[in-house]
Amino acid sequence: MGAGEPTLKQGISIYAYSANASMGKSAFYNSDGDFLIVPHAGIMHIRTLNGLLTVRPKEILVIPRGIKFSVDV
Numbered sequence: 001m002g003a004g005e006p007t008l009k010q011g012i013s014i015y016a017y018s019a020n021a022s023m024g025k026s027a028f029y030n031s032d033g034d035f036l037i038v039p040h041a042g043i044m045h046i047r048t049l050n051g052l053l054t055v056r057p058k059e060i061l062v063i064p065r066g067i068k069f070s071v072d073v
Helices: none
Strands: 002-005 010-013 035-037 044-048 051-055 061-063 069-072
Touching: 044 061
Parallel strands: none
Antiparallel strands: 002 010, 035 061, 044 051, 044 069
């Protein structure tokens, strides 16, 4: 889902992902906006340029625009 104007950097996009394997040696990068990650089940270990983060169900994580990260499930 998306709404807004990308050139004005206003609006919102919503993505739903499902993962059953870790990213391994690959990484992800978003230059468009921040990520709000809300795990539904299980613990996520997220490696960023700033260190290792652990996110449990019912917790949220915001990854700012421009930060490379990798997810281990």
